[in-house]
Amino acid sequence: MRLLVSILTVFIFSVSFSQPIIPRFETLGVNEGLSQNSVYSIYQDKEGFMWFGTADGLNRYDGEEIKVYKSKSDLKRRGNSNFIRGGLCEDIKHNIWYSTETGLYYYDRLEDEIKQGYLFPDEKKGIVYFKLLECDNDQTLWMYHRVFGVVSWNIKTKAWTRYSHPFVGEFSKLSFIDFATIDPAGNIWLSWYQNDGMIRFNKKEKKYSHEFKGKNYQTIIFSKGKYYTGNENFIYRYDSVSSVTDSFRLTGTSGNTGLRSLGFEDSYGRLWTFKSEQGLLCYDFTTRQLYRYRKNISGQQSLSSDFISAVAEDRSGNLWIGTDGAGVCKLDLKPPFFNLFPINEAAYSAAKNFFTKSLYEDAKKRIWFGTLSGLNIYDPSDGSLKNFSHDEKDPYSLQGNFVNIIFRDKEGTIWVGHDKGLSVFDEGHRKFYLVPVPWRIVPQRSEVYVHSIIQSKKGDVIIAAYGQVVSIKKKNYNKGIPQFNTRIVWYGSTFTDIKEINDNEIWIAIPIAGFYHGRLINDSLFIHEQFFSGINFRSIHVDETDGSVLWLASDKGVIQFDTKTKDYRIYDESNGMGNSFVYGILEDAQHNFWMSTNGGLVYFNRNANTFQNYTVNEGLQSNEFNAGAFHKGISGNFYFGGVNGFNWFRSGKFPESKAKPSVGITSILVENIPFRRDSVFLNNKTMQLGYLQNDIVFQVAAFDYTRSKANKIKYKLDGWDDKWITTYNKQIRYGKLLPGYYTLIIQASNNAGEWSNEERITVIINAPFWQRTWFYILCGVLIMLTAILVTRNLAQRKIKKKLQHLEKQQAIGAERNRISRDMHDEIGSGLTRIA
Numbered sequence: 068m069r070l071l072v073s074i075l076t077v078f079i080f081s082v083s084f085s086q087p088i089i090p091r092f093e094t095l096g097v098n099e100g101l102s103q104n105s106v107y108s109i110y111q112d113k114e115g116f117m118w119f120g121t122a123d124g125l126n127r128y129d130g131e132e133i134k135v136y137k138s139k140s141d142l143k144r145r146g147n148s149n150f151i152r153g154g155l156c157e158d159i160k161h162n163i164w165y166s167t168e169t170g171l172y173y174y175d176r177l178e179d180e181i182k183q184g185y186l187f188p189d190e191k192k193g194i195v196y197f198k199l200l201e202c203d204n205d206q207t208l209w210m211y212h213r214v215f216g217v218v219s220w221n222i223k224t225k226a227w228t229r230y231s232h233p234f235v236g237e238f239s240k241l242s243f244i245d246f247a248t249i250d251p252a253g254n255i256w257l258s259w260y261q262n263d264g265m266i267r268f269n270k271k272e273k274k275y276s277h278e279f280k281g282k283n284y285q286t287i288i289f290s291k292g293k294y295y296t297g298n299e300n301f302i303y304r305y306d307s308v309s310s311v312t313d314s315f316r317l318t319g320t321s322g323n324t325g326l327r328s329l330g331f332e333d334s335y336g337r338l339w340t341f342k343s344e345q346g347l348l349c350y351d352f353t354t355r356q357l358y359r360y361r362k363n364i365s366g367q368q369s370l371s372s373d374f375i376s377a378v379a380e381d382r383s384g385n386l387w388i389g390t391d392g393a394g395v396c397k398l399d400l401k402p403p404f405f406n407l408f409p410i411n412e413a414a415y416s417a418a419k420n421f422f423t424k425s426l427y428e429d430a431k432k433r434i435w436f437g438t439l440s441g442l443n444i445y446d447p448s449d450g451s452l453k454n455f456s457h458d459e460k461d462p463y464s465l466q467g468n469f470v471n472i473i474f475r476d477k478e479g480t481i482w483v484g485h486d487k488g489l490s491v492f493d494e495g496h497r498k499f500y501l502v503p504v505p506w507r508i509v510p511q512r513s514e515v516y517v518h519s520i521i522q523s524k525k526g527d528v529i530i531a532a533y534g535q536v537v538s539i540k541k542k543n544y545n546k547g548i549p550q551f552n553t554r555i556v557w558y559g560s561t562f563t564d565i566k567e568i569n570d571n572e573i574w575i576a577i578p579i580a581g582f583y584h585g586r587l588i589n590d591s592l593f594i595h596e597q598f599f600s601g602i603n604f605r606s607i608h609v610d611e612t613d614g615s616v617l618w619l620a621s622d623k624g625v626i627q628f629d630t631k632t633k634d635y636r637i638y639d640e641s642n643g644m645g646n647s648f649v650y651g652i653l654e655d656a657q658h659n660f661w662m663s664t665n666g667g668l669v670y671f672n673r674n675a676n677t678f679q680n681y682t683v684n685e686g687l688q689s690n691e692f693n694a695g696a697f698h699k700g701i702s703g704n705f706y707f708g709g710v711n712g713f714n715w716f717r718s719g720k721f722p723e724s725k726a727k728p729s730v731g732i733t734s735i736l737v738e739n740i741p742f743r744r745d746s747v748f749l750n751n752k753t754m755q756l757g758y759l760q761n762d763i764v765f766q767v768a769a770f771d772y773t774r775s776k777a778n779k780i781k782y783k784l785d786g787w788d789d790k791w792i793t794t795y796n797k798q799i800r801y802g803k804l805l806p807g808y809y810t811l812i813i814q815a816s817n818n819a820g821e822w823s824n825e826e827r828i829t830v831i832i833n834a835p836f837w838q839r840t841w842f843y844i845l846c847g848v849l850i851m852l853t854a855i856l857v858t859r860n861l862a863q864r865k866i867k868k869k870l871q872h873l874e875k876q877q878a879i880g881a882e883r884n885r886i887s888r889d890m891h892d893e894i895g896s897g898l899t900r901i902a
Contacts, residue, residue, distance in 0.1 A: 089403050091368045096394030100133035106389030109379040110155035115729045115770025120151030129733050129768035130775035138181045153198030166199040211247045217268045232275050250289045290332035330378040341375035382726040383771045405686040405714040417454040423708025427473035428700030437470025463498040474520035484517025504553045519564045531562035557592035564606040576604035605694045608652035620649035645680030651697030653705050655718035663692035663707045684777040685818050688712040728771035728823045730815035736764040753829040761804040767797045769815030777818035785810040806834035
């Protein structure tokens, strides 16, 4: 096969060196829990939940779980449809309202169920459903009907009012209303099939007017002091501040179908719109570029359908796209930190595969990358790609397709190491010259894999390959063909990397065998030290602040090694790394490290001695990267390649989000029974429980949908926990709480590490009656009364006993007196008788 030079332009978008949007769509459908794949309305409520109105019910999404709500079926009543028409809106009580074919319904936040608000009049003429537009400050729901015009219904008074538009019959055809929106002043704008301007309904005056007469406008939206109008061929923009009118043509789209909706203007000034059956369109007025996104059957993360029914932007800067029959898609609108190639594999068929083994950036900022199918040159400025692979009929083609290393020496020569040896590349003549090396073929191996290339301080090129280390001196060119003087300086095992830190002082990484130290003397390598036998080494990085310190990438982590003292330190998962199998290390301007691993990219802040981990959730090509596929370009960009392509970026902080994430409670279980949220809880976030209700589970949602799996929460129960707990698990459980007063404090972070404001929930575990203050007081009073009664009783008994004793003594005295009197009387009587 001859040299392939394929220049492909990505048809789904125009790329730049800094990708404005990575069109990697994520889809939610029935397999993910959606009640139905036709999504006609999208809304984010004030708390942060995403709501999707489908042809079979209302769906609430918190980033991890979809919960479906439907009206209760009642075959005896007409109002039991779950086919949601029009938009979704929120009233003052935070209930979510929507319209179906039969009436108005709402999600009751307090009861956590769907209730009927109003049953539409039973019209006998054609289509009767009304599409909901908004809920205003007066708690009035505004709708429109394709024939009747604008209608309203007040939540408080239950008043239903119809405002029939006067334009029916003015033209030869029926004037069906096809689209409606609301301007900043609250006026309702309607489009019709006549394509003769727009109809405006003034809500204050309750009057219609015909605007833009004679203009073929099919839709209109209002945003940030501007309004946009459009038809099947053009979109017009009018800036009310500058009074400037601008327009652009909808190129590449069929003219026989009109705009379904202009959609909205996003946070970055781009206009989003869609046409019938033609996918999603985005126009950037700054760059004057039109981006088009369509379903690609060969792309796993393309738009799921070209039949678009609704679009909306959430507060995290994500675009949500409702489709008719293919679920809802999500697209990150924020400028990416990690640029990605390929976004769409089908657009680059010449590359054959994207298992990236090597990377290099040239002076033109083109990205050279080697795969299992040859050498590729990608130009981000125009999206073009050139592929060079082996052709048996062409002696100047690339001889090996497994390209492991791309290296440019000080003289500008491009060296390409592959499975068949080593080649130099003359891009101007599109020729590869195989370097004649007397390879020592290892038994049972027919390939010679070149893994690392360096240029010594003397100017010689030194390569580390499978089984040998080779020194090469360039000679003069003979008839345009470069000449070389090659010499094998050491035989051994698989050499994965080689570095020179002083003149002729060589350090070599060998998987399993260890880490070797030697010197080049007279074109021979003499090894005199070996370290870390049994460790799988992948690469070596020389510290840019201290050339005597080496950082070794291995399967055990990254090893900091001092070549002078031979001291070392190992960093792995125990220090905060997400994965300890390290492939490559790059050092930024602040001398912090980026490392590629089997678990994503790891950022090491050397001053703070902290690690931050990034995974596919942050936009990486995969969590798995490859040995040799890392490169620091002359532009300052970092490149890391893996099993599904490569990423590039400029080391620094993530772009700031438009809004901080928020956090909320999706459900609460008390003793495994759902906690009924009353008005007290909704207003004050307070829950009172009995002493036997002390096993509580909180299900938490982090409301940032950019990379939901990367969201974290941290929480602390004041009165119980001593420190904060940080986790990816969104479930918080506390068991056997003692009676008392607690405050649960929760925060959530997004994939960029930004934390939300605190959410506080007061938890009061009531003590049993025998542990309450009134019970203690009562018991104290009873004890005091008992003591008083006992004391009084004892005192009375004592007094009584004393009285009895006194009475007894008194009786004895009286008896003595009687006896004395009797004796006296008897003696007196006897003396008298004697006398």
